[in-house]
Amino acid sequence: MIVAVDVFRDRLQKLRKIRAAMLARAGRLNLSSNESASFVRKTVMVKLNRNLPTSGHAIIIDGVVKTEFATRDGVEVGAWDLKRRFPMLEVRIYDAAARADQKVSAS
Known part of the structure; x- marks a missing residue:
């Protein structure tokens, strides 16, 4: 047993x-x-190397550069649409000329 x-x-x-x-x-x-x-x-996880653009604007989602735009209007429309559709994401707009980013709010 x-x-x-x-x-x-x-x-x-x-x-x-x-x-x-x-x-x-x-x-x-x-x-x-x-x-x-x-x-x-x-x-082993390999970090994706995506540098910030040197000209124009970009959308940054959760700290990762996703899409680059030539105009400020285009990046704002794209960022607001993403934030409206996916409010849980942290969406930021990066301005290469000013070397600064701005958080996008849902409203």
């Missing part, structure tokens, strides 16, 4: 490791550093 319980426990532990590895590969499981295991493949 004790041997059967040990075999069952070992098989259950192996199945849990396999399931965790499959979920981690699919991107549905995040293990903290103290929970990481050798059977889970580790990936």
Whole structure:
């Protein structure tokens, strides 16, 4: 009886490791550093390098330059439309001539 319980426990532990590895590969499981295991493949995130424009204007969404515009009117319309459609985003307008950005409000 004790041997059967040990075999069952070992098989259950192996199945849990396999399931965790499959979920981690699919991107549905995040293990903290103290929970990481050798059977889970580790990936390195590479930061996207998007420099600020030297001329014109740009829309910055959550700290990342997304779209560049030649005119102030075009960037304002685009930024306000984005903020209206997605109010949870932090939308900013960057002016290359002034080297400054301005937060866009929803109203």
